[in-house]
Amino acid sequence: MTQDRDKKIKTLIKELRPELQALSEYIYEHPELGHEEVKSSKAHVELLEKHGFQVEYPYLGIETAFKAVYKGEKEGPSIAYLSEYDALPGIGHGCGHNLLGATDTGAGIVLSKRVDEIGGTVVVLGTPAEETNGDKVTMAAADTFDAVDVAFCTHPSDGYYASGTSMAMEAIEFRFYGKTAHAAAAPFEGKNALDACINFFNNVSSLRQQIHPTARVHGVIKEGGEAANVIPDYARAEFYVRAMDMPYLNKLKEKVIRCAEAGALAADCKMEWGHYEASYKNMITNETLSSLYNEKMQELGIDMITEERDSMGSMDMGNVSQVVPAINPYFEITNGKAVSAHTTEFRDCTLTEEAYQAMEKTIEALTLTATELIMDPKKLEKVKEEFDQTLK
């Protein structure tokens, strides 16, 4: 029975592969930046509609987001797969989101061919702008996951890493206001906003020694005056503040804001702050779900690297993981070579036969994990228990 089920999934993946490969290659050829993924999102939507999904597009008022749903004939849990398709400036799909999208959308389509028989609902979400202003944040804050039981997103990488953590992050801009004056004739009449901003940077440097080694505070000055003979009346800096969890991030953020206030105070200027990009929460891997996925991978001959991949970056999947049990594992597309993401070399790995085979394996593990959760409610219960315990 189990073997039958597994064989069916394998056959479905083989049948679907040419369409997924075409999807990934089309998106590779047409790289689009965050919130400009018009062609890429449309290509996903067309494929999902062709396979019988009901699609809401645009979704939540976001032009390049979509929500595709396939409801099985039998009741059952709701499984979500999250697709990405944004590219990077200059290097196109250096993060491999062309293949990421094909993999997660592919898993959704394969599972949809099983839920009429075994029960359940499949949701595929098209989540724009992961590299900048990720809309998983918008979706996690809306009602998107209210009726969803578990959520998956898988990412191409240079190894098969189990789902790990990522840093909580806030993107904060600091605006300093002063008063212009002739820098030589009457500097005493001015208030130097750039000095306020530089004080702020120095204050952050003093703070940095006393912050937790895993936390990060880093920024740049985006505006700092126009001419050397004019006292600048405006300066603006953009910062990222990152920490391993939300409580520490909130504490650290307050300290960084005080650094800016003190910088402004010393230069007799005013300071305002606000967010310039969405804030990302830290990724909380559901370990029960992660173990189940890793087991499925092992059955397919892949040992997941379980020194978990703790990312010193931040991702919008973090927000999802704090509203629904979720995992974000990685699959290898670099054929044993150490190739970092965000490079042209990594981008081109997405076109290789090895990468497509990794996509097939990943889709298989993703759908087998979902199938097991649908058919064994006790397992899903365990996943939910862990979620309730970690996030209460």
Ligand SMILES: [Zn+2]
């Ligand atoms: Zn990425």
Ligand SMILES: [Zn+2]
């Ligand atoms: Zn990236």
